[in-house]
Amino acid sequence: MRAVLAIQRGGPGQASRVDSFEVEFEPGQSVLDGLRLVRRDQDPSLAFRFSCINANACKECMMLIDGAVDYACTVRLKEGVTTLSPLPKKALLRDLVTEIAPPDERLDRATNNGAG
Amino acid sequence: MLPETATTHLKTDVLVVGAGGAGMYAALEAARAGADVILAERSLIGRGGATVMAQMTVAAALGEQTPDHWEHHLADTIAAGRDLCDERLAAILCEDGPRRIREMDAWKVGWAREDGHIRQVQAPGHDRPRCVYVDFLSTGPAVSRTLRTRLNDASGIRRIGDLLIVDIAVHDGAACGATALHISTGRIVTIAAKAVIIATGGLTRLYRRNSASSNMGGDGYALALRAGAELIDMEFVQFFPIGHLAPRLVGMDPIMWDPFRYKLGGKLLNSEMREFEESYASRDIRSDGRYVLTRDLATYAISKEVEAGRGSPAGGAYLSFQHVPPDEIRRAFGPVVDRLAANGIDLARQPVEVAPIAHYHMGGIRVGETLETRVAGLFACGEAIGGANGANRLSGNAITEAFVFGARAGHHAALHASKQSIVWSPDAVGPTMDLLRRATRRDTPNTAAVIASVQSVMSDKVGPFRTDGKLRSAIESLAAIGNELGSDPIASSPGGVDPVLVDWLDLRNMLLVAQAVALPALARTESRGAHQREDYPGLDDGWGIHQIVELAGAKLNIKALSRRVAA
Numbered sequence: 001m002r003a004v005l006a007i008q009r010g011g012p013g014q015a016s017r018v019d020s021f022e023v024e025f026e027p028g029q030s031v032l033d034g035l036r037l038v039r040r041d042q043d044p045s046l047a048f049r050f051s052c053i054n055a056n057a058c059k060e061c062m063m064l065i066d067g068a069v070d071y072a073c074t075v076r077l078k079e080g081v082t083t084l085s086p087l088p089k090k091a092l093l094r095d096l097v098t099e100i101a102p103p104d105e106r107l108d109r110a111t112n113n114g115a116g
Numbered sequence: 117m118l119p120e121t122a123t124t125h126l127k128t129d130v131l132v133v134g135a136g137g138a139g140m141y142a143a144l145e146a147a148r149a150g151a152d153v154i155l156a157e158r159s160l161i162g163r164g165g166a167t168v169m170a171q172m173t174v175a176a177a178l179g180e181q182t183p184d185h186w187e188h189h190l191a192d193t194i195a196a197g198r199d200l201c202d203e204r205l206a207a208i209l210c211e212d213g214p215r216r217i218r219e220m221d222a223w224k225v226g227w228a229r230e231d232g233h234i235r236q237v238q239a240p241g242h243d244r245p246r247c248v249y250v251d252f253l254s255t256g257p258a259v260s261r262t263l264r265t266r267l268n269d270a271s272g273i274r275r276i277g278d279l280l281i282v283d284i285a286v287h288d289g290a291a292c293g294a295t296a297l298h299i300s301t302g303r304i305v306t307i308a309a310k311a312v313i314i315a316t317g318g319l320t321r322l323y324r325r326n327s328a329s330s331n332m333g334g335d336g337y338a339l340a341l342r343a344g345a346e347l348i349d350m351e352f353v354q355f356f357p358i359g360h361l362a363p364r365l366v367g368m369d370p371i372m373w374d375p376f377r378y379k380l381g382g383k384l385l386n387s388e389m390r391e392f393e394e395s396y397a398s399r400d401i402r403s404d405g406r407y408v409l410t411r412d413l414a415t416y417a418i419s420k421e422v423e424a425g426r427g428s429p430a431g432g433a434y435l436s437f438q439h440v441p442p443d444e445i446r447r448a449f450g451p452v453v454d455r456l457a458a459n460g461i462d463l464a465r466q467p468v469e470v471a472p473i474a475h476y477h478m479g480g481i482r483v484g485e486t487l488e489t490r491v492a493g494l495f496a497c498g499e500a501i502g503g504a505n506g507a508n509r510l511s512g513n514a515i516t517e518a519f520v521f522g523a524r525a526g527h528h529a530a531l532h533a534s535k536q537s538i539v540w541s542p543d544a545v546g547p548t549m550d551l552l553r554r555a556t557r558r559d560t561p562n563t564a565a566v567i568a569s570v571q572s573v574m575s576d577k578v579g580p581f582r583t584d585g586k587l588r589s590a591i592e593s594l595a596a597i598g599n600e601l602g603s604d605p606i607a608s609s610p611g612g613v614d615p616v617l618v619d620w621l622d623l624r625n626m627l628l629v630a631q632a633v634a635l636p637a638l639a640r641t642e643s644r645g646a647h648q649r650e651d652y653p654g655l656d657d658g659w660g661i662h663q664i665v666e667l668a669g670a671k672l673n674i675k676a677l678s679r680r681v682a683a
């Protein structure tokens with residue numbers, strides 16, 4: 001089966017564009033599986049966040065999937081077009097990656113109030 | 117991306133690299149001993165590694181369920197380790213385990229209880245019920261949440277996510293900090309520290325079928341090697357025998373079948389729908405006829421069935437609960453039944469397919485009893501260290517190890533730092549800064565595809581069953597991949613979050629670490645625990661020794677070390 005991932009891309013302050021990638025998949029595979037296939041077979045510069053892949057434990061892969069906030073690792077690929085875009089209420093870093101770390105776990109905080 | 121030339125410089129007493137169970141415990145304990153701490157994590161604090169993904173049990177001789185003593189736990193650990201445990205480290209693990217489990221209990225992790233005591237269950241390889249857990253399949257998330265909360269409340273700890281440590285800085289033979297890439301901005305960050313703790317977890321991402329997160333390519337082993345530290349027992353990679361294979365199961369830990377199998381007596385079947393474990397159990401000297409295979413033997417049994425042409429369609433074995441009444445399945449699996457249904461799986465009607473997947477690394481950084489490496493001021497803990505589990509790890513020992521060695525490394529690193537002033541030299545970070553600044557934009561090779569090819573080489577040739585020919589060919593292939601990759605980092609676009617640059621830096625580590633597994637595997641001409649040589653079946657008493665790997669220039673050296681010699 002074939003899925004088309006229409007992905008909003010670009011960095012902060014840039015005009016965003018949509019790149020579409022076609023991936024072949026087996027029923028049951030996740031959107032994250034599809035994104036990883038895109039990187040491996042087509043465009044390694046595509047940026048998205050994830051760590052745990054199968055466990056749905058890291059909670060890093062949240063994005064807008066067909067307009068709804070969801071985890072890329074739990075939503076299944078489907079035939080036809082799936083649109084992906086970054087979380088709208090978080091600062092954009094690149095492509096599907098947004099700043100999701102709690103403020104006191106960020107570098108700028110560590111630099112500003114560091115003890116040393 | 118071409119990292120920005122701008123850099124940020126930070127200073128601290130103790131730098132902890134990696135925020136899993138070991139790193140978070142190390143940071144807490146170092147701060148408790150009065151040190152100023154930076155906890156650096158390439159992903160999010162407490163979310164990037166194995167700890168948050170673990171769903172099962174944690175072993176400690178609490179004696180809550182049945183009388184127990186840490187020495188019984190030690191005896192089981194050593195027996196499972198196939199006579200290759202570093203007994204000093206194993207003893208520390210078993211003796212300190214109960215204290216840390218109780219400390220976590222006091223911090224409200226929520227260990228499952230019954231009749232007013234902490235519930236302990238029996239796991240394979242243990243002589244009695246010894247393993248605690250958090251319902252429902254929540255051990256790792258609960259542990260991570262608890263430690264994160266403690267970190268929030270502690271003072272003196274700066275937590276920094278998205279900070280990829282690229283190299284440890286060494287000056288005059290002592291660790292003095294690190295160089296890092298801040299992934300979200302592309303900035304280079306240098307950190308001066310009086311002591312550094314590597315708590316980066318394991319290396320199972322080197323394999324195609326694994327239970328790993330994307331951050332488990334073995335960074336810490338490469339960091340240690342390049343800093344001048346030694347690795348030990350690197351040939352022993354544990355394969356989890358019944359990792360989930362098919363149908364595609366998303367949103368769940370691939371090793372989740374284990375507790376249910378033991379709770380409900382799930383049956384392992386080959387393509388003839390015949391149970392086969394018993395015929396391998398008789399070979400286990402420890403099984404005394406019981407229906408219990410330790411992990412290395414179960415991996416062996418399934419692989420041999422597949423090899424004999426009796427594998428399931430996806431290349432593993434069937435795991436069946438069809439003999440169990442549906443309401444019993446519901447009682448045991450609870451809400452998990454619904455999660456399985458969402459994946460189109462009904463256990464009362466169909467078996468699932470399982471296969472050995474790379475799951476844990478017994479080997480690792482060589483440390484002494486204070487968790488210090490041979491490089492002054494460089495400590496390591498958690499899955500990143502080697503020795504405590506010998507040639508095969510008992511289930512439940514890994515999280516205990518993360519707590520116990522994490523706390524101990526934190527304590528000793530703080531002690532070391534208290535006697536030390538900051539020694540900083542730009543030369544200590546110069547080569548790594550140069551490396552990062554050499555990043556150039558190139559379209560080939562595709563770094564993500566190269567990672568997949570490393571995983572294929574490792575799975576096909578350095579998997580659980582090895583031969584001289586396969587290992588030599590792996591070593592050659594890995595070298596060829598390294599040449600293709602080149603010595604200048606590949607970047608894709610300016611600014612932050614460059615997945616190509618991160619891949620390249622990961623590959624720099626993965627290729628080195630893959631060689632550090634393959635070389636001692638080639639040298640060890642016997643089969644022991646997780647290291648099985650088809651051309652050298654059976655344990656050879658002459659091989660009751662450790663192998664040490666070190667980096668000399670660009671070359672990896674292997675040294676043999678008699679087991680009793682202390683570090």
Ligand SMILES: Cc1cc2nc3c(=O)[nH]c(=O)nc-3n(C[C@H](O)[C@H](O)[C@H](O)COP(=O)(O)OP(=O)(O)OC[C@H]3O[C@@H](n4cnc5c(N)ncnc54)[C@H](O)[C@@H]3O)c2cc1C
Nearest residue numbers: 134136137138158164165166167172281317498499514515
């Ligand atoms: C799916 C799964 C289930 C498991 N179940 C169990 C179980 O039930 N019981 C048990 O005892 N054991 C279990 N294990 C093993 C156990 O979870 C691990 O051995 C243990 O959690 C390791 O803890 P750690 O802190 O050493 O490493 P991790 O928890 O892996 O943490 C390492 C951290 O270091 C970070 N890091 C890596 N490289 C860098 C770098 N260069 N710079 C900055 N940060 C870096 C990673 O992102 C990660 O967050 C399981 C493992 C897995 C994968």
Ligand code: FES
Nearest residue numbers: 053056059061073
């Ligand atoms: S990849 Fe970890 S929750 Fe989705």
